[in-house]
Amino acid sequence: MSLAGKHIIVGLSGGIAAYKTLSLIRLLVKNGASVKTVTTPNTLHFVTKLSLQTLSKNNVYNDVFSEVNDFSTEHISLADWADAMIVAPATANTIGKFANGIADDALSTTFLALNKPVFVAPAMNSKMYENPAVQKNLQTLIQRGIHMIEPPVGELACGDEGKGRMEEPEAIFECIAGFFLTESDSGKSFPRRRESPNDKGLTKGGNDGTDGQVDPAPTSSFHEKKILITAGPTHEAIDPVRFIGNHSSGLMGICIADEFANQGADVVLVCGPSAIASKNSAVKRIDVVSAKDMFEVCKKHFESADITVCSAAVADYAPKQIAGQKIKKKDENLVLELVKNPDILGYLGKQKTKKQILVGFALETENELQNAENKLKSKHLDMLVLNSLNDDGAGFGHQTNKISVLFANKEAKHFELKSKPNVAKDIVNEITHLYSVRAT
Ligand code: PMT
Numbered sequence: 001m002s003l004a005g006k007h008i009i010v011g012l013s014g015g016i017a018a019y020k021t022l023s024l025i026r027l028l029v030k031n032g033a034s035v036k037t038v039t040t041p042n043t044l045h046f047v048t049k050l051s052l053q054t055l056s057k058n059n060v061y062n063d064v065f066s067e068v069n070d071f072s073t074e075h076i077s078l079a080d081w082a083d084a085m086i087v088a089p090a091t092a093n094t095i096g097k098f099a100n101g102i103a104d105d106a107l108s109t110t111f112l113a114l115n116k117p118v119f120v121a122p123a124m125n126s127k128m129y130e131n132p133a134v135q136k137n138l139q140t141l142i143q144r145g146i147h148m149i150e151p152p153v154g155e156l157a158c159g160d161e162g163k164g165r166m167e168e169p170e171a172i173f174e175c176i177a178g179f180f181l182t183e184s185d186s187g188k189s190f191p192r193r194r195e196s197p198n199d200k201g202l203t204k205g206g207n208d209g210t211d212g213q214v215d216p217a218p219t220s221s222f223h224e225k226k227i228l229i230t231a232g233p234t235h236e237a238i239d240p241v242r243f244i245g246n247h248s249s250g251l252m253g254i255c256i257a258d259e260f261a262n263q264g265a266d267v268v269l270v271c272g273p274s275a276i277a278s279k280n281s282a283v284k285r286i287d288v289v290s291a292k293d294m295f296e297v298c299k300k301h302f303e304s305a306d307i308t309v310c311s312a313a314v315a316d317y318a319p320k321q322i323a324g325q326k327i328k329k330k331d332e333n334l335v336l337e338l339v340k341n342p343d344i345l346g347y348l349g350k351q352k353t354k355k356q357i358l359v360g361f362a363l364e365t366e367n368e369l370q371n372a373e374n375k376l377k378s379k380h381l382d383m384l385v386l387n388s389l390n391d392d393g394a395g396f397g398h399q400t401n402k403i404s405v406l407f408a409n410k411e412a413k414h415f416e417l418k419s420k421p422n423v424a425k426d427i428v429n430e431i432t433h434l435y436s437v438r439a440t
Contacts, residue, residue: 004032014042089123099137126162178399222265232272236318250274349380
């Protein structure tokens with residue numbers, strides 16, 4: 001994915017994960033971006049200025065009071081120069097400063113002066129990450145439209161296991177490239193920016209106080225239509241600390257919900273555990289954890305829904321028993337007995353009336369078309385969206401997706417790799433067509 005012509009600030013705060021950011025800078029530069037780096041005073045305990053300079057091919061901005069760099073204005077010109085900023089690693093301290101408007105070093109002053117999209121990749125010990133103060137600061141930033149790159153679960157530098165390790169450079173690169181892909185294939189910036197009395201002629205969305213909200217479209221094809229959408233993974237508890245889950249981030253379904261809401265629909269989004277915020281505040285989001293919870297909420301809302309889209313990656317099985325206490329490490333092997341979860345889509349397919357439209361998803365790894373056709377038929381669907389893990393950039397864990405759409409009349413359409421907000425537009429377009437044919 002080319003980033004030719006893009007100006008990107010890479011901000012590094014002082015954490016051990018800074019060594020991984022060197023690879024990110026290489027990736028950005030290799031793919032055509034111009035990169036300038038900004039650091040806190042502590043960053044240079046972890047990586048050298050020379051490495052940052054050499055890889056970015058630019059000076060490092062790290063001292064607000066440097067006589068050489070004259071930072072009294074440098075953070076402003078840097079902010080004007082940039083198309084976007086990625087802060088990786090973002091420590092708890094830096095996240096706290098960003099959320100609370102504190103500007104006491106080169107990184108935090110640059111952030112505050114910036115009115116462009118900002119990506120933040122947190123990196124810290126899992127106990128710090130889970131601390132309510134840090135979680136509150138993260139939520140504040142998400143609500144202000146910052147693109148949060150959630151840390152995966154894994155081994156931490158201190159040897160602990162948990163959530164807090166910085167996302168890998170390749171995945172961070174993909175988030176940034178996917179964002180610019182969205183801009184170029186939609187011909188607009190994302191998120192679209194609200195007119196505000198404080199505009200002062202600034203044009204880019206992102207770190208601009210718009211709360212990341214997307215404006216509703218002025219005309220609406222779905223005005224007063226009720227849409228039910230499932231998204232995200234489900235977590236099936238094993239004991240009070242462990243669960244069975246999957247890699248779905250929720251992004252695909254959240255984008256579909258936003259797109260319907262942009263078109264004036266009354267949207268209920270039933271979402272499994274996901275850190276991604278809905279961009280359109282008109283979406284009525286109901287957060288659930290397990291497949292059973294999702295099933296109960298869907299049963300409640302399905303009857304009144306004109307259109308239902310099931311994009312959630314629902315666990316097919318759940319533990320038969322949930323242990324009341326944390327299961328202790330005793331024997332060499334542990335056997336879990338699993339029982340089938342309700343097939344939500346299958347159930348809705350049996351309930352559906354002739355007026356309702358039901359759309360399912362299929363995530364396949366082999367015999368994709370055949371399996372998808374079987375699902376379309378056996379679950380009584382009007383349309384099925386197929387994505388395959390064999391396609392690069394498709395499925396979960398990506399900002400992008402590549403889909404085929406299959407219809408009950410055996411027609412099929414194949415789409416190119418696109419950003420998920422634009423895949424959502426394609427899906428909603430296809431549903432619009434189905435719906436208008438149904439109405440005539
Ligand atoms: O969330 P992202 O990271 O953006 O990733 C998006 C996605 C890859 C999760 C999404 O595009 C996708 O493919 N979702 C469906 C994943 C899935 O579980 O597919 P499936 O083939 O196992 O299920 C088929 C259909 O039945 C789906 O519509 C699913 O929502 C539904 N289902 C499955 C099991 C179950 N118990 N109840 C269901 O309703």
